[in-house]
Amino acid sequence: MQRIFDIDPWHIRTSQFDPAQRRLQESMTSLGNGYMGMRGFFEEQYSGDSLPGIYIGGIWYPDKTRVGWWKNGYPEYFGKVINAVNFIKVEILVNGEPLDLAKDTITDFQLDLDMRQGLLTRRFTLIRNDVKLAFQFERFLSIATKELAAQRIQVTNLSQAAVHLEINSVLDADVSNEDANYGTHFWTVQELQAQATQGYLQTETIPNDFGTPQFVLGVLMSNDCQGLAPQTGTDNGVSVSNRFVGELASQGQATLVKKTIVTTSRDYTREQLKTRAAELLKTVASQSFAALLAASAEQWAQRWAKSDVQISGDDAAQQGIRFNLFQLFATYYGEDARLNIGPKGFTGEKYGGATYWDTEGFALPVYLGIADPSVARHLLQYRYDQLSGAFHNAKQQGLKGALYPMVTFNGIENHNEWEITFEEIHRNGTIAYAIYNYTKYTGDETYLKAKGIDVLVAISRFWADRVHYSKRRGKYVIHGVTGPNEYENNVNNNWYTNFLAQWTLKYTLAQLPKVSAEKQTELAVSETEQAHWRDIVDRMYLGVDTETGVFIQNDDFFDKDLQPVSTIPREQRPINQHWSWDKILRSPYIKQADVLQGIWYFIDDFDTETKRKNFDFYEPLTVHESSLSPSVHAILAADLHDEAKAVEMYARTARLDLDNYNNDTDDGLHITSMTGSWLAIVQGFAGMRVRQGQLHFAPFLPQQWTGYEFRILFRGRLIQVSVTKTGSQLTLLQGEPITVDLAGKPMKLIAKEAD
Template identity: 60%
Template sequence: MKRIFEVNPWTITSHELQPADKRLQESMTSLGNEYMGMRGMFEETYSGDSLQGVYIGGVWFPDKTRVGWWKIGYPEYFGKAINALNFVKAIIQIDGVTVDLATVPYTDFEVSLDMQAGVLHRQFTVNGVQVQIDRFISVATKELADLRWSFTASDGQTHDVQLTALIDGDVVNEDSNYDEKFWDVLDAEVTNDTAFLMTRTVPNPFGVPQFTVAARQRFVSDLPAIDVVQEDKQVGNVFAGQVGAATQRIEKRVIVTTSRDYADDTAVKHATDTIFASIASATYDDLYDAHAAGWAERWEKADVQITGDEAAQQGIRFNLFQLFATYYGNDARLNIGPKGFTGEKYGGATYWDTEAFAIPVYLGVTDPAVVKSLLQYRYQQLSGAYHNAQQQDLAGALFPMVTFDGIESHNEWEITFEEIHRNSTIAYAIYNYTHLTGDRSWLENEGSEVLVGIARFWADRVHYSARNDAYMIHGVTGPNEYENNINNNYYTNWMAKWVLQYTLDNADTFTSAYQEKLAISAEEKAQWQLIVDKMYLPEADVKDVNDVERHIFVAHDTFLDKELIPVRDLDASQLPINQHWSWDRILRSPYIKQSDTLHAMYYFPDAFTEQQKRDNYEFYEPFTVHESSLSPSVHAILAADLKMPEKSVAFYQRTARLDLDNYNNDTSDGLHITSMTGAWLSIVQGFAGMRVRDEQLHFDPFLPAEWDGYKFRFMFRERLLEVAVDHDGAQVTLISGDPLTIDVSGETVALEVQ
């Protein structure tokens, strides 16, 4: 497999600029700080193929959905993350020649993302002048982006250098219809050494508030300011002078503010000056050090150290870096988009991925308050979930598959109407938080309202089959999106049953205020219990692809009627099938996009026997094409649980380097942020066998054959532990917190801080 970046434990580095891989390079070198982020596009002119992208957390635009096949209950609007004003744009001229690496000869090229400090470094030499560019988006001052250009003559001559540093509001999305643009300019100012631009989203017909985004730039420069730029949608400052052997630097500081944080446009504008004043006395090194210290604090808790396999080490760090660049729990109004700040695809919205895959990671590597923010995000949007259910003529709360504001805004009917299993994962997140932290306060207060809303939805969505004396759920799409409009998806039914039982089991523990508010009657509880007792969960005896008898849970009513040809028998040239086959052909096939029936076993490994897990894994995995980025990690964890280390490690390698090695040939349009949780999950829940059973923490580690060791830290109930595994075995150390007794491979271990 072709790698365009060198393998290094802490950096993503390339010394080649391949035009065909430019978008891939941009995705891989994206930066963010939760508040805002951008792709790794060049600041200076580049006339080759590129996907420019600057995104602001929580800033989006509702797009119309009324089309010829619009149906009652369909969302009134879609949503998309819109490309915001480009505050890194620049024009570099050397001896009168505009630098454009698509057309101008260059040497000494390097692009390198320093994951340890969160800084993107680039360099190249044009016409005898070496240009170095460093940029970071501060985790210490969230509104700050800092760029620094360094110019040095490398040929012993003196050269004329000019830099035009711009803020450009004339931006577009590639997915726009008919060159549609989303921003109007409200205000622009330019002086000799600063520029300001304020934009607002164009009006929309759906009542969604318009967003204002403003940016102000200031400079610390060795070269003098000689001119300004002020056009309809673009402002900037021009610096020029001669450069010789002594390096000349221009630092550009940008403060970005939005209407999400300020009451009106005047306050948005004023805030740029206020924040600049707070950093006025800081040097570049001061700002850099504060930013790097923030990343160091994150790595202190979260770093996973692997010895003996640098590719695996680079993979896990890259995944954690991009995950934390997207979200770190500082704003409960935000969530984790599948592409984060790295591209337009999936619209930057919230999916069920957060609760299914991201929350377990944040529970292990951050303070519980980070996950509380994610739970609060959903609670704040509970009214939207009730609206979504009402749109489908149903009671209770239906949390959206895709959303910015709690209202469903997905544009495919088989997802919007049918992929309702996501509702149960919101409840699972509450369970998971309670299970890992031991803190029941959320469950017994706000969480109770979420749980009961979801339970009431399921109680209305099921129907009773008199012929089978069972409750069923028809017309759904399971996690396997390669099958739509199916009946009795095992995972959907199993999870609906679990939600009802979990709500019943905890209803009497809800605080009196919420019990009064929710008013769950005895009759309602009895009906929920009846559904639990009579939920239809089909099983069958079958032979797997190796002709071994298996007792399985049937994926849905007609799965076994398909032509069951395993993936291994497909022509490799047809993979991935989603890039070669028609949708009709995919829907008729037995191929599974990601874990479906197996997904319940990932959530609740102790709810199934080892034989049940083995039978279902051996039957379904051969039909799984893993064309969802979320798929490999689940299979890595289940393979580890079943003592299949070679398979577990193979799936880890795929999830850890999914984007680094562009496995699915789809990274050029953005990274798979929510699936970047998979590498950590594969190591901690898979290789290390982390479980919580009867309130006790358990580990059952194994060491991959290719590795010499691995080490990670893990937060558990106000304690920080370090788990180290090597050829001599496993050692667990309590770093901080009260004494704790845990289980390691069946042995009781008492831990105290040394």
């Protein structure tokens, strides 16, 4: 555990500048507005270690797959988010020498991410011989105008004498990715235009051999600098600059306000980019930095009003869940059905910025509870729109039906590790589970009947072709897979995978009679095919250890040397950073919930004894080196009334990045797993379940807390849940009356009339 920021309920702040932790600070102070985002790298020159990154939603590149030994069925490319034009860049020269915090002496350093309004602020005082200057940098990405990035830089001369100051505001297309094959630069500049206080730069992604559209960015900046004089704008072929120069008298101040508009070919034609950027800039040109910030902060306030979780008695827990919700919303709030939630969001290059199964498993249930149902529908629509890609993926493996990708931007598999890409097929079950989860929670079957059934049938056809019948067992089995526990590859009969395959077939069969005759004709699921599916459901092999009653994670798991995680020396953790892959694969250690993932999905379908046996067996073997792991264990521990373990796992999921638990936050935050803290409180501590269309709660309060409170949206109602040491209270804030079960007792909630 590594804590580099102060504990504060609404702020991520520190007064320590440690160059060795610069990347970690950059990750944790990332900003985003769903349309674009950036790491918290410095605006000005910094010669120390850093990972600059600005990313635009839906902008990516198919980088050619490079492997030593090609296998039939490999994807031809690995999709990745690419670093975009650096539009926050400034160059600051003091008496002709560049400001560089890697070299300069500074005091009074402060870094502050205000989560309430999405504002990043940095302050310090530069000491250079007789020069003493106070700097303040502020920036935000607007929620009110998604294409707008706003910056304000203030410099105050605390020296006795005047100081020569130069500020160059830059749009820089000379950017690259750290993980690019052979240092590839992904952008070519199409147009540059420089005026005294404005600049425009247009870039296009380089051509590719895979039919993926090339993307074009139009970036327009406007600069207003008080205290310094504008010079002639310049460009050098890859960047555009507005230069401001002057003598800053003792106690004098210079202020630069930079407004940048980013437009893309996802929304406009190439010819419209500059015109549309100019129109958008015109709408904000007369507004001050403070006014623009206030408009964006108001949008943040509306989001917080629906989603904020308030914890009393534990500021670290409070900060953790707000940080997670802030970064989740900064990545995705459902406005654009073409977008999804990458595991790193806009905070780093790792995982390529693509979509994983994390969204359906972990993010969708959170958005169901904190946002309009249209947000969850957009997530479902995203997968429906990519169904053709899922058919392609299955065909590549010689299989029928649809195989949804492990990693994707466009529905086509973008990942090239065989044991992940084509063995971790359990994600197909989670795509189906998301349709079930949405329908169960909302009570809305319109998506299921019109579109979801197409997805379910296609996935069911895949499962029916992927299983095979074992004469020896007299059961259907699935060989050559990787379960959620990626520390075991190419195993046979992963319990979770087999279980989800069986459940998907059963669920699809139950939904077919609900759809229209026209849709049934279109789907063409014959009686013979349905009979085959029923046979698989009835005779799917699900291993159970006869001695312990525990579900067997895969065929060979119980042959391992089953020593608990507590026997691993502390200095060898995390094991993925200290052990060889061979040693990990032979070990009994579990990266994340595997069997327990299935039990969590269907938590009401297993009796307490079954849940207890499996939890007590598998949790001690779990190293939680996947960011998705702690929340599942927190929820199951709470369900089993194991308060100590539930609280331990909540702390881990809530502060996974803030405390750098897995020593891997420097390359980006774990965005999709940030849903875990909300899930742990709402499904775990508060015991929220939906049973036969009714909302249930069974809350408990952790001993070290004095209370917690959250709001949840459910079928047109906004309900407030408050838990204190004196008991639990439910309040209907909006919507029609509703009966809710609280700790086994029905409670009718009626909203108070507005005064």
